Amino acid sequence: MKTLLINRNFKYMWGSQFLSILNGRFRELVIPLVVLALTSSPLVTALVALSQQAGTILFAIPIGTWIENKHKVKIAASCHFLYGIGIFILAFLLATNNANAVIIASLLFVMGLIALISRTAFTSMIPGIAGRENLLKAHTSIEAADAIATVIGPALGGIVLAETGSVWTLFICAALSLLSTLLIVFIRREEGALKVEKETSAKHKWKAFLGKALDGMKILLDNPQQLISTLVMCMLGFTTVFITLTIIFYAQITMQLSEGLIGILLSSAGVGNIAGIFLINKLKNKNWITLLTVLMIISGIGILMIIATNAFFIMCLGMAVFDCALSMAFIVQGAVHQGITPDEFLTRVRSSTYVIGGIFSMLGTFLAGALPELFTGKTALIIGAFILLIPAFIMLRFGKFGVELSKVVPIYRNKKV
Numbered sequence: 001m002k003t004l005l006i007n008r009n010f011k012y013m014w015g016s017q018f019l020s021i022l023n024g025r026f027r028e029l030v031i032p033l034v035v036l037a038l039t040s041s042p043l044v045t046a047l048v049a050l051s052q053q054a055g056t057i058l059f060a061i062p063i064g065t066w067i068e069n070k071h072k073v074k075i076a077a078s079c080h081f082l083y084g085i086g087i088f089i090l091a092f093l094l095a096t097n098n099a100n101a102v103i104i105a106s107l108l109f110v111m112g113l114i115a116l117i118s119r120t121a122f123t124s125m126i127p128g129i130a131g132r133e134n135l136l137k138a139h140t141s142i143e144a145a146d147a148i149a150t151v152i153g154p155a156l157g158g159i160v161l162a163e164t165g166s167v168w169t170l171f172i173c174a175a176l177s178l179l180s181t182l183l184i185v186f187i188r189r190e191e192g193a194l195k196v197e198k199e200t201s202a203k204h205k206w207k208a209f210l211g212k213a214l215d216g217m218k219i220l221l222d223n224p225q226q227l228i229s230t231l232v233m234c235m236l237g238f239t240t241v242f243i244t245l246t247i248i249f250y251a252q253i254t255m256q257l258s259e260g261l262i263g264i265l266l267s268s269a270g271v272g273n274i275a276g277i278f279l280i281n282k283l284k285n286k287n288w289i290t291l292l293t294v295l296m297i298i299s300g301i302g303i304l305m306i307i308a309t310n311a312f313f314i315m316c317l318g319m320a321v322f323d324c325a326l327s328m329a330f331i332v333q334g335a336v337h338q339g340i341t342p343d344e345f346l347t348r349v350r351s352s353t354y355v356i357g358g359i360f361s362m363l364g365t366f367l368a369g370a371l372p373e374l375f376t377g378k379t380a381l382i383i384g385a386f387i388l389l390i391p392a393f394i395m396l397r398f399g400k401f402g403v404e405l406s407k408v409v410p411i412y413r414n415k416k417v
Contacts, residue, residue: 009129009187010138016183017122018145020080023176025153026160026169027087029263031104032248034094034166039101042249046369049245051105052112053365056358059113061217064120064351072121077184079118084177086111091170116354124346127338129187136284136405139334143327144277150270150323158263217352219345223411224401229337230353232292234360235391236329242364243303243322243384249368250377261312268316272302272324280328288336289395289402295332296392298325303385307378332405339408 035045067075090107093099130138161169220226244266251257251265283291302325305318341349371380 007129010141012183012186013122013125013129014141014145016076016080016180017142018149019176019180019183021146021149022153023087023173023180025149025266026157026173026176028244029154029157029248029259029266030161030166030169030173031108032245033161033252033259035101035104036249036252038099041369041373042253043369043373044101045249046245046365046367048101048105048108049241049369050362050365052108052115053241053358053362054109055113056116056354057362060116060120060351060354060358061348062351063117064354065348067117067120067124067351068348070121072125073184073187076118076121076125077181079114079121080177080181080184083111083114083118084174084181086114087170087174087177091167091174094170095167120351120354123350125187127343127346132339132343135339135408136280136331136335139331139338140277140280142334143273143280143331147270147273147277147327150273151267152270154263154266154270155260156263158259158261158266161263162259217355219341219349220352220356223340224398225336225340225411228289228395228398228401229333229340230356231391232296232329232333232395233337233353233357235296235388236326236333237357238360238364239299239326239384239388240364241361242368242387243381245365245368246372246377246380246384247306247319249372250381253372254377255310257312265312265316265319268319269323272320272322273327275320276324276327276331279324280331283328284406285404287399287402288332288405288408290399291405292329292332293392293395293399295325295329296388296395299323299329300385300388300392303381303388307381335405336408340411342410342412 032045032049035048036042039045086107090099090104093103093107126138126142127135157169160172220230247265248262251262257265299322302318302320302322305321306315308318309315337350337353338346367383368380371383
């Protein structure tokens with residue numbers, strides 16, 4: 001693990017990200033089960049979950065452009081703190097029996113905006129703190145944080161939820177957000193970089209702001225590499241939320257598993273995630289487009305394994321295969337996306353991908369509730385598998401646009417932005 005923690009500042013980033021993801025793994029289990037218990041409807045539960053993603057569609061582009069010239073460490077720390085306060089409020093409302101689907105959805109919408117600002121600031125700090133030469137290593141390290149949190153988070157969250165209830169589980173989530181804030185505060189950046197940001201900020205005009213915001217979307221269409229990376233990001237984002245939420249409904253309604261077993265099933269994804277961390281460095285000399293294609297196919301096969309049997313162990317194995325390949329695909333896509341994007345466009349391009357990816361994530365969340373209610377959880381999972389498999393086979397013919405993963409470099413525009 002030491003080799004993955006590139007420098008002191010990156011260690012603090014990694015620790016903060018780990019706590020944030022662990023917090024997320026708890027909430028991914030708790031909030032759907034809470035809303036499902038209140039409403040008895042997978043569709044309503046999905047619509048409540050959608051509220052947390054709605055702000056991404058509406059505000060990601062202006063937020064990304066605004067953050068471009070701001071002190072990203074302070075922004076990230078403030079947002080982690082405010083997010084923790086939001087979870088405390090949700091826990092208090094549940095404890096006093098004042099929570100319903102509308103109130104929870106409204107609070108999640110605000111928390112989603114806070115998370116969007118924090119995520120944009122955090123992501124844009126990676127090249128500067130880790131160094132462009134370490135992008136694959138940095139994204140692998142961050143994915144390792146995801147893997148460890150995914151192994152322990154859902155299982156531990158399921159146990160805590162079963163033993164103490166949703167209120168105390170959410171209090172733990174809030175505490176994790178506050179601890180994450182402390183680690184972000186410890187990050188120190190070069191003063192020179194901050195001065196440049198302040199000078200740029202002083203000259204910022206509304207017209208330039210709007211132009212930069214729209215430019216982020218245009219850059220995604222400038223070359224085939226950006227376009228392919230963005231399409232893959234959309235499929236991965238869709239699959240992640242769709243499969244996770246559908247698995248919860250499938251396990252709770254169809255399989256009638258306990259909270260603890262549902263947590264163990266979701267934690268099995270983390271086991272595969274860890275395996276992916278060890279495997280990814282062996283693949284750095286592969287064509288990144290071909291590699292993404294193969295990983296998406298393997299991930300789809302993992303989903304089919306889950307629905308092919310009622311044996312809990314095989315379901316866990318399928319979940320591990322699914323997330324092993326998916327986690328490696330996220331590492332490759334994240335490293336390639338930042339690798340082909342010049343430094344000066346990182347935040348505006350990232351915010352544009354948040355909008356596009358957010359649309360697919362919202363679609364995945366909605367369908368995760370609608371399909372099980374209209375058909376069955378098994379049918380929904382089959383659809384999820386083919387959403388990965390069909391585009392993957394189509395992508396095979398576009399391998400010529402890729403290069404070895406270790407040789408990805410920024411692709412500059414022909415015209416000045």
